[in-house]
Amino acid sequence: MADVDRAAARASAARVWRRRARAELEAASRFSRLGDELAAVGAVGPVVAMARDAASDERRHAEQCAALVRELGGGPVALGPAPPARELGPRGLGARERVLYEVVAMSCITETLSAALLGELVSRAADPVVRENMHRILRDEIDHARLGWAHLAAERERGVGDVIGAYLPAMLAGTVAAEVLFSAEAEDPAQDALSGLGALGRGESRRIFSETMRLVVLPGLRRFGVDTARGEAWLAEHEARLGPTV
Numbered sequence: 001m002a003d004v005d006r007a008a009a010r011a012s013a014a015r016v017w018r019r020r021a022r023a024e025l026e027a028a029s030r031f032s033r034l035g036d037e038l039a040a041v042g043a044v045g046p047v048v049a050m051a052r053d054a055a056s057d058e059r060r061h062a063e064q065c066a067a068l069v070r071e072l073g074g075g076p077v078a079l080g081p082a083p084p085a086r087e088l089g090p091r092g093l094g095a096r097e098r099v100l101y102e103v104v105a106m107s108c109i110t111e112t113l114s115a116a117l118l119g120e121l122v123s124r125a126a127d128p129v130v131r132e133n134m135h136r137i138l139r140d141e142i143d144h145a146r147l148g149w150a151h152l153a154a155e156r157e158r159g160v161g162d163v164i165g166a167y168l169p170a171m172l173a174g175t176v177a178a179e180v181l182f183s184a185e186a187e188d189p190a191q192d193a194l195s196g197l198g199a200l201g202r203g204e205s206r207r208i209f210s211e212t213m214r215l216v217v218l219p220g221l222r223r224f225g226v227d228t229a230r231g232e233a234w235l236a237e238h239e240a241r242l243g244p245t246v
């Protein structure tokens with residue numbers, strides 16, 4: 001690859017890691033609030049502890065992302081405290097249901113997707129520093145997804161009904177924004193070099209989004225009594241709108 005292409009790929013990857021650093025800070029702020037809210041609604045102890053651990057993991061991820069931006073020549077990233085993360089749960093729900101909504105959206109869906117996207121990127125990483133950082137982040141994101149499934153299971157056991165199924169289209173639509181955090185702004189001629197540096201092409205990240213929702217997230221939710229019909233309909237429409245992914 002020509003030096004000019006290599007430099008362009010590094011600059012493009014640095015922009016993706018910069019967006020991700022900000023998203024990690026927002027996740028830190030969300031898990032920090034969720035830790036308190038989970039405790040307040042009487043969530044089981046291990047889930048509360050996992051949410052608090054997740055908040056400090058996300059802060060560390062932001063620092064790792066910022067280090068990668070520097071490594072790729074992208075300059076410093078401001079890592080001040082993130083503004084409070086906006087609540088995701090609909091106003092009409094009670095406190096306990098709102099927390100369940102946000103934990104499912106954040107952990108069961110977004111973190112599961114992040115783990116799938118990172119797994120793909122780790123397998124393609126060409127740069128050892130990028131690979132090592134992504135691998136460490138991946139291990140944590142798997143735990144963050146687990147806390148969501150553990151909370152959903154515990155709430156179902158306590159007799160909480162299906163407060164998720166009706167909202168799945170909104171949750172999935174919100175998750176598409178997370179997928180964008182892993183992709184370059186547009187299909188890039190230097191895409192192979194980019195995926196080696198931690199950024200997927202849009203078509204590929206969309207394909208992984210669809211597969212992860214269809215094969216992991218929706219079946220997982222069904223296992224815990226969530227009616228996923230609206231989610232499946234939303235996904236089919238989303239896929240039809242975007243056309244073939246690769």
Ligand SMILES: [Fe+2]
Pocket residue numbers: 024027057058061137141
């Ligand atoms: Fe993270």
Ligand SMILES: [Fe+2]
Pocket residue numbers: 027054058111140141144
């Ligand atoms: Fe996470």
